[in-house]
Amino acid sequence: MPLQPASPEIITTVDGVRRLADRLGSEPIVACDLEADSMHHYQEKVCLIQFAVPGYAAIVDPLAAPDISPLAPLFANAAIRKVFHGADYDIRSLHRDFGIEVNNLFDTMIACQLLGEREFGLAAQLRKRFGVELDKQYQRADWSRRPLTVGMIEYAVKDTTLLIELYRQLVAELEEKGRRGWVEEECELLSRVRVAERGDEPFFLRFKGASRMDGRTLAVLEELLLFRDGRARQFDVPPFKVLGTDTVRELAERRPRLPEELQGITGLTDKVAARYGEGILRAVERGCAVPAQQLPAYPREERRKMERGEEDRLKxxxxxxxEEAGRLGIEPGYIANNALLELVAVKAPRTMGDLEALPPMRCWQRSEFGEQILSIVSPRR
Known part of the structure; x- marks a missing residue:
């Protein structure tokens, strides 16, 4: 195991951020991570950004030094490999909060998945490969809290100090299996993800199970979600800390109109009912008052029924x-998801050029499995 720094440098000034950017600017590989406060506040934000290279680790506090623009060229520099584990949330958050784009990304979680690791979380990998334990109590910590505790700092630095060594081990294993290109392409695509803007779309569109609800239930659900969001914004907490998902769903379906009808609702304790009961009943009342001709409907795409030949190809x-997933030792969905297989079954490509015309298909999928796929969908080509 490589020698790790005794303690990280905590950076709380813009000058410190500049010095860090200069120090890391000549490194070929930099391990990165971040911590946010999504479990504790209405508007989540990045609260820490961690970096590590052999023999040195640093933690940037963007709450103390909000101008972290000197780090943008470091993240954008395609000559420096940035190693994350489970980078999807991090990439979105860095761009949302700071406009930072990450080039030359390598996600060790994707590497683990495409190598067939059954436990691909960082804690599991650090335990398996280095015998290092991460304290799970900090996974849901309020990272906006100041001052940071010793335990929080130790947890944050452990997320990065072994990432480069993990990266090197995984690259060697990927090379041995001929899968490094798979991961490189997935990481390049991942580096482009961004936070989706809600716009003026109804809240119910992002509520699990809403697609199965009728118009009246959706109307009540929307009013309840608007009420919940307003209270969450008012008290600066995540919406689920006002009313949980199961509670909102049951309220929308049962539509209580009187205080006593709130009793027995999942998650609606006496304390919660006392605090939000009146607002809940008014929200239900508003949803029930929506005229029948104005009731919302969950948008549905008409899905064409597959023809017999298409169904046979899909099967x-x-x-x-x-069979291929079993041979490679990875999950079937990593080879190709159902949406891609359905598209291939419908389009029935006959040549590699036809496969190139299917945008969801990755280059590595086409290169690795293209001939097999063509032989399945066009056996007499």
């Missing part, structure tokens, strides 16, 4: 995927 493709 053969899924059988092939299961």
């Amino acid at each position: 053969r493709l899924k059988e092939w995927r299961t």
Whole structure:
């Protein structure tokens, strides 16, 4: 195991951020991570950004030094490899809060998945490969809290100090299996993800199970979600800390109109009912008052029924995927998801050029499995 720094440098000034950017600017590989406060505040934000290279670790506090623009060229520099584990949230958050784009990304979680690791979380990998334990109590910590405790700092620095060594081990294993290109392409695509803007879309569109609700239930649900969001914003807490998902769903379905009808609702304790009961009943009342002709409807895409030949091709493709996944020792969905297989079954490509015309298909999927796929969907080509 490589020698690790005794303690990280805590950076709380813009000058410190500049010095850090200069120090890391000549490194070929930099391990990165961040911590946010999504479990504790209405508007989540990045609260720490961690970096590590052999023999040195640093933690940037953007709450103390809000101008972290000197780090943008470091993240954008395609000559420096940035190693994250589970980078999706981090990439979105860095761009949302600071406009930072990350080039030359390597996500060790994706590498673990495409190597067939059954436990691909960072804690599991650090335990398995280095015998290092991460204290789970800090996974849901309020990272906006100041001052940081010793335990929080130790947890934050452990997230990065072994990432480069983990990266090197995984790259060697990927090279041995001929899968490094798979991960490189997935990481390049991942580096482009961004936070989706809600705009003026109804809240119920992002509520699990809403697609199965009728118009009246959706109307009540929307009013309840608007009420919940308003209270969450008022008290600066995540919406689920006002009313949980199961509670909102049951309220929308049962539509209580009187205080006594709130009793027995999942998660609606006496304390919660006392605090929010009146607002809940008014929200239900508003939803029930929506005229029938104005009731919302969950948008549905008309899905064309597959023809017999298409269904047969899809069945053969899924059988092939299961067999191939077993041979490679990875989850079937990593080879190709169902949406891609359905598209292939419908389009019935006959040549590699036809496969190139299917945008969801990755280059590595086409290169690795293209001939097999073509032989399945066009056996007499």
